[in-house]
Amino acid sequence: MTAPLLETRALCKTFGKVQAVRSVDLALPRGRTFGLVGESGSGKSTVARLVLRLIEATSGDIRFGDEDLRRLGGEALRRRRRRMQMIFQDPYGSLNGRMTVGETLVEPQLVHDIGTGGRARRDRARSLLREVGLPDSAMDRFPHEFSGGQRQRIAIARALATDPELIVADEPVSALDVSVQAQILNLLGDMQREHQTTMLFISHDLRVVRYVCDEIAVMYLGEIVERGPRDRVYDRPAHPYTQALLTSAPGSPRKDGKRAKLAGEIPSADAIPTGCAFRSRCPHAFDRCKIEAPRMQDVGGGQTAACHLLDR
């Protein structure tokens, strides 16, 4: 297996007293879709912004390809953005309402010196539109003339415009109607396969993640508590949090009541419990969980989890 395209080591981000991301290790294999799951407030969107350096990490390393992303400054970083693009949750807010769709799709090419001349770039913009299933006539229209799903298609086309190696998709379908979600997910999947793009796919929706991702990491209060190949994690979740998430997900097959439902709210990130962060909501918590934070350990089949129960 080749070296991962994106790798983080002990990535941390604190906002004042709030520890949003606590020592996250990620490794995104090339050409695959990596899912990051968790409730809101778990720090997954912060991770998305950290790995793209839209916000600066407090500590830790980010390797992109063979370089240390955190060492890149100003213009070098801006140039590197050609190789890593992002798709946002809100297709209404992430597009500039005063630019036509054509201008929106030409801009990434323009600022990264892709293509020569306006005509070539507009041609490419049109082919991108076709690729995401929009007609050429969309070129001269403005974002507000499109539906949410169509706008997200435009956002996807914009992300593809630089032919990036990495696409970070932060809750790309959460703002869309359920009927549209599947179409956009299919489109993302097709694009990822066709372009052999590596994707970091962030969502709170386990069904969505299962649908598109090859590998999954589950985040809780800024930490990754479980990670592994999709089917392993879904079929044999090792961490009580993952188990609870799967049980509480609507449409979950496991309604046998043997697994505990997720009780209460996620604690505030400025008052994280000592020891295991999940112990305040964990049905299996025991004494050791108060004192000692569990380490990630191998549970076989490429799956790892951080729970003291695994020692029993």
Added chain:
Amino acid sequence: MTAAETTGTEEAREGFGASPNRTALERFLRHPTAMASTAVLVLLGLVTILAPVIAPGDPMRVNPVARFTAPGAEYFFGTDNLGRDVFRIVVHGGRTSLLVGLVVTVVSVSIATVLGLVSGFFHQVDIVLMRFVDGIMAFPSIVLATAAAAYLGASVSTVILALSFVLIAPSLRVVRGQVLVVRELQMIEAARATGVPTLRIFRRYVLPAVTSPILVQASFIFSAAVLGEAALSFIGVGIGPTDLSWGNALTEARDYIGRAPWIVIFPGLALMITILALNLLGDSLRDILDPRLARRR
């Protein structure tokens, strides 16, 4: 009116031809107050530009024989203490008054826009600039302008300089406040993620989004500048006595207000109509461009 013009063919689509703005233009055309005040301002502008045609002759020419002639067929607005034609004074004086207003507006609003963009995006600059602005605004602006004008000597350029300086502060506040709102919009983060250079983000994302409030502000600045020039000239630190402006005309007329009120009334009326039209235009622009109102349609 400010730096909203974009250049280049590829970017020509942006600006007032763009459809979100076209609807604003349509609203403008259907807004009676906006149209009426614009008409008045255009008329005033035309009259002053065409001053040599409308009121030919040297407005400073004295005619001792015809002193204090009441308004009538020969002298529409009457004559003053030196027998000068008040109509001519008002029409020609408007040139200076409106020119000062226009130049001050363009200068102060442009500078405020640039500083406001920088201030809204760079915290360190913001801290310094805002304390500076607080300082200027804590001072009555006319006193400050008076001091500046008195120090630099009376002339048209002095007045423009002094008023521009004083009027940067309130515009800067407006622009900066707006930039602080816009910078949090997700499209800015999306642009950064795409790799759009900062300057281009300013130009293509932030500036268009703050243009509306800047336009509104500009109309108020215009009226403040016209009034400021009149005030400075009235107290004798404005443009020199040999130049004509509405403020100057009022100064010279004040001694004869009882004997020949028309010398005061007509320049005063011109000033009043201009200020009123500008303020009404500003108010209606605010109604038209307010995004909340726009969205309600």
